[in-house]
Amino acid sequence: xxxxxxxxxxxxxxxxxxxxxxxxxxxxxxxxxxxxxxxxxxxxxxxxxxxxxxxxxxxxxxxxxxxxxxxxxxxxxxxxxxxxxxxxxxxxxxxxxxxxxxxxxxxxxxxxxxxxxxxxxxxxxxxxxxxxxxxxxxxxxxxxxxxxxxxxxxxxxxxxxxxxxxx
Amino acid sequence: xxxxxxxxxxxxxxxxxxxxxxxxxxxxxxxxxxxxxxxxxxxxxxxxxxxxxxxxxxxxxxxxxxxxxxxxxxxxxxxxxxxxxxxxxxxxxxxxxxxxxxxxxxxxxxxxxxxxxxxxxxxxxxxxxxxxxxxxxxxxxxxxxxxxxxxxxxxxxxxxxxxxxxxxxxxxxxxxxxxxxxxxxxxxxxxxxxxxxxxxxxxxxxxxxxxxxxxxxxxxxxxxxxxxxxxxxxxxxxxxxxxxxxxxxxxxxxxxxxxxxxxxxxxxxxxxxxxxxxxxxxxxxxxxxxxxxxxxxxxxxxxxxxxxxxxxxxxxxxxxxxxxxxxxxxxxxxxxxxxxxxxxxxxxxxxxxxxxxxxxxxxxxxxxxxxxxxxxxxxxxxxxxxxxxxxxxxxxxxxxxxxxxxxxxxxxxxxxxxxxxxxxxxxxxxxxxxxxxxxxxxxxxxxxxxxxxxxxxxxxxxxxxxxxxxxxxxxxxxxxxxxxxxxxxxxxxxxxxxxxxxxxxxxxxxxxxxxxxxxxxxxxxxxxxxxxxxxxxxxxxxxxxxxxxxxxxxxxxxxxxxxxxxxxxxxxxxxxxxxxxxxxxxxxxxxxxxxxxxxxxxxxxxxxxxxxxxxxxxxxxxxxxxxxxxxxxxxxxxxxxxxxxxxxxxxxxxxxxxxxxxxxxxxxxxxxxxxxxxxxxxxxxxxxxxxxxxxxxxxxxxxxxxxxxxxxxxxxxxxxxxxxxxxxxxxxxxxxxxxxxxxxxxxxxxxxxxxxxxxxxxxxxxxxxxxxxxxxxxxxxxxxxxxxxxxxxxx
Numbered sequence: 007x008x009x010x011x012x013x014x015x016x017x018x019x020x021x022x023x024x025x026x027x028x029x030x031x032x033x034x035x036x037x038x039x040x041x042x043x044x045x046x047x048x049x050x051x052x053x054x055x056x057x058x059x060x061x062x063x064x065x066x067x068x069x070x071x072x073x074x075x076x077x078x079x080x081x082x083x084x085x086x087x088x089x090x091x092x093x094x095x096x097x098x099x100x101x102x103x104x105x106x107x108x109x110x111x112x113x114x115x116x117x118x119x120x121x122x123x124x125x126x127x128x129x130x131x132x133x134x135x136x137x138x139x140x141x142x143x144x145x146x147x148x149x150x151x152x153x154x155x156x157x158x159x160x161x162x163x164x165x166x167x168x169x170x171x172x173x
Numbered sequence: 174x175x176x177x178x179x180x181x182x183x184x185x186x187x188x189x190x191x192x193x194x195x196x197x198x199x200x201x202x203x204x205x206x207x208x209x210x211x212x213x214x215x216x217x218x219x220x221x222x223x224x225x226x227x228x229x230x231x232x233x234x235x236x237x238x239x240x241x242x243x244x245x246x247x248x249x250x251x252x253x254x255x256x257x258x259x260x261x262x263x264x265x266x267x268x269x270x271x272x273x274x275x276x277x278x279x280x281x282x283x284x285x286x287x288x289x290x291x292x293x294x295x296x297x298x299x300x301x302x303x304x305x306x307x308x309x310x311x312x313x314x315x316x317x318x319x320x321x322x323x324x325x326x327x328x329x330x331x332x333x334x335x336x337x338x339x340x341x342x343x344x345x346x347x348x349x350x351x352x353x354x355x356x357x358x359x360x361x362x363x364x365x366x367x368x369x370x371x372x373x374x375x376x377x378x379x380x381x382x383x384x385x386x387x388x389x390x391x392x393x394x395x396x397x398x399x400x401x402x403x404x405x406x407x408x409x410x411x412x413x414x415x416x417x418x419x420x421x422x423x424x425x426x427x428x429x430x431x432x433x434x435x436x437x438x439x440x441x442x443x444x445x446x447x448x449x450x451x452x453x454x455x456x457x458x459x460x461x462x463x464x465x466x467x468x469x470x471x472x473x474x475x476x477x478x479x480x481x482x483x484x485x486x487x488x489x490x491x492x493x494x495x496x497x498x499x500x501x502x503x504x505x506x507x508x509x510x511x512x513x514x515x516x517x518x519x520x521x522x523x524x525x526x527x528x529x530x531x532x533x534x535x536x537x538x539x540x541x542x543x544x545x546x547x548x549x550x551x552x553x554x555x556x557x558x559x560x561x562x563x564x565x566x567x568x569x570x571x572x573x574x575x576x577x578x579x580x581x582x583x584x585x586x587x588x589x590x591x592x593x594x595x596x597x598x599x600x601x602x603x604x605x606x607x608x609x610x611x612x613x614x615x616x617x618x619x620x621x622x623x624x625x626x627x628x629x630x631x632x633x634x635x636x637x638x639x640x641x642x643x644x645x646x647x648x649x650x651x652x653x654x655x656x657x658x659x660x661x662x663x664x665x666x667x668x669x670x671x672x673x674x675x676x677x678x679x680x681x682x683x684x685x686x687x688x689x690x691x692x693x694x695x696x697x698x699x700x701x702x703x704x705x706x707x708x709x710x711x712x713x714x715x716x717x718x719x720x721x722x723x724x725x726x727x728x729x730x731x732x733x734x735x736x737x738x739x740x741x742x743x744x745x746x747x748x749x750x751x752x753x754x755x756x757x758x759x760x761x762x763x764x765x766x767x768x769x770x771x772x773x774x775x776x777x778x779x780x781x782x783x784x785x786x787x788x789x790x791x792x793x794x795x796x797x798x799x800x801x802x803x804x805x806x807x808x809x810x811x812x813x814x815x816x817x818x819x820x821x822x823x824x825x826x827x828x829x830x831x832x833x834x835x836x837x838x839x840x841x842x843x844x845x846x847x848x849x850x851x852x853x854x855x856x857x858x859x860x861x862x863x864x865x866x867x868x869x870x871x872x873x874x875x876x877x878x879x880x881x882x883x884x885x886x887x888x889x890x891x892x893x894x895x896x897x898x899x900x901x902x903x904x905x906x907x908x909x910x911x912x913x914x915x916x917x918x919x920x921x922x923x924x925x926x927x928x929x930x931x932x933x934x935x936x937x938x939x940x941x942x943x944x945x946x947x948x949x950x951x952x953x954x955x956x957x958x959x960x961x962x963x964x965x966x967x968x
Binding site for chain 1: 202205206209243244247248251252497498500501502504541542543544546547550588592595596598628631632633634731732733772773776779816820
């Protein structure tokens, strides 16, 4: 198999430069899943080779189809798993996107993270891998924790936060 | 027992790290950082920073010479946008330490030779340019540089070498002249004149059959799409006419002239271009993309003309910046916007032009398409008062020229524009484009708007699109993506299979197994056969129809529902679609059910290939089938086909990799054994150890061959169908006396080109077969031309 000319930055004698190695968008964030079963070391090892992204700040109305269209721009998607309210079993504003290849997930982190879907800036982060049960919100009311306590009004995420609603 | 990383411990095990302040790797990091950062925004002037850095490095030479050499060689290769900053630095070092200058030049030559050996031609050009600018810094003697260029140009006299080889050496020579032309001409005008005249002769005689395939527009107005060497030659000729006066390039070395001209120069060793080998792969030719000229920004600074050398330098540097920082979009945007010369050139226009040049580059953009969308958004964020307007102007211009835009480039325009709009609430002055409403829907402009609206819908929802366009645009609005179930209505009672469909629906809702489904389907008559085959499941289109329609309808709610359905009833699918006709019919039914939802069709086809319900050849045949003729020019069809080809390619690569890995394991096993028991003569046990691995290798070898054969067959099927379709059209036009160039024809012939371009590496393997079997001399010259243009790309 022959490859076209052009070359990669890391070459035989010279190597590369650390400023050109910088890939901050694809690096691990500070977030670690507190419910993860295993050590921090295990979690980080999985995060570093994961092909799965957590996607947050979605509208409750954003569909799997929209997510597939947007995230498909960085590569072939293996699976989309919608995040659900544990009680209502309806979409509660997050999802997991799993790619076949890590490189495609990295490109999503570089170019889709921080852009808009359904007019909302969405956030992506590495995920250690989907396990049954992780598709449910962990907030007391069934949705995500962030929707329990927030004070603002967000039309795409059920209006006011749950505690505010209950007042 | 859990393994904890040291960083988890709160400071335990850290004290030793604090003591280490001068580890060699830390020094190297610091040196690298100092060198890389020079030239960035600073409180001091560039000159004083360079002088300071030269002093630091000179002091470090006794201990860190090789590290400094390595770093400088690397920045020469990888940071071409800062070329003159680093040549100045080397010049200052050479003035202080003649030996170091000599060693650096030697290291550069070694690096250049290595690059050429491993086909890293783009980086090699940067090295050549660096060497030539070193002439300006009094590091290299001008006559020896001219001698090197003489060797480069003489490559054009070589016989039996690909034109792309000669092209590269010519490009390396010409593209260095903006930097060093003046100096070389002053010292060696006769030699330079000879070189330039040899250049002219070469450029006149080289063939340019490949050019039409690489042009973004087929029209020459308003800006001709020039072949890259032709454009560069015009620029150099103009530079010569201007007596080599070049005013755009920042030349820090000018400020140090008094120091540098005292330095002793080195002679480049005679450089023989490494010979052409079978493994040599040279860069493909390019076409220069231009969309703006000085009339487009009447208020601002004047845009350098298309044949000015300034234009060349600006574009080169902007492309280099993107290449350096493509992973870091904010840095990339900031670096582009801080390109020097901001108030003398319309920088925003240059940036937008360079980005679109890459996005529309044929065969492929240098980077993933979505990067450009996000980069443009970052640029808009940094320059909210000016860049969005330039972008809107660019969009308008691209729309105006859709009639002659290459279909592949239109695809990318559609993807970019729809994704861009989705980040800005789909705000656009659609009424400005109402001219397209009066045109035939197959014409490029209305087609473009339709495809954009469809893509916008995929990123939002149907009603949103209806809301954002004026009512007059409803004819171009996408269909509501609903499923069409033929057995849905009571009024369809009389359709054959209706009752079975009802049965199936109830059974599936009651969680029937695959066997139960088979049982229900057994009773479906076969409209094709007179003598029914009770035992087997020969191709029965009605069975397929009833099953697939019903299942897809029940699973219509979402992609996940449909995927689950495919997985649950995989066995039924595999059996029904066992034959080639079965596979084709499954695809037909999927289309019938989901023709309003192309996105769903695409994901279902993808899933069916991955779960081996259909194969790639079936998808190819389905795309060219008469049932799909109506949708043949729609974007989604080609997305499906190219996705299919890519899956096939990835599959071959994957098995190939497995084979190589297993071979490597066997080799390691042998090595271990050889080193372990030198005196042990136990051949039989060695064979036994090898056995399973050798078997595995044999099996994988067969798998690879079978996959490669399937891959070749896929391309042959696609080419064959194209030839049939195009020939039919050409014959019809000829006999009817009508013009061949209908919108359909343009689209179809460019789709054929797209196959060649997008998969050129794989297709190169089949050249002999293609030439002898399909693209023979008897073929209509319109179709043959595409093949010949493709052949010319690596000739």
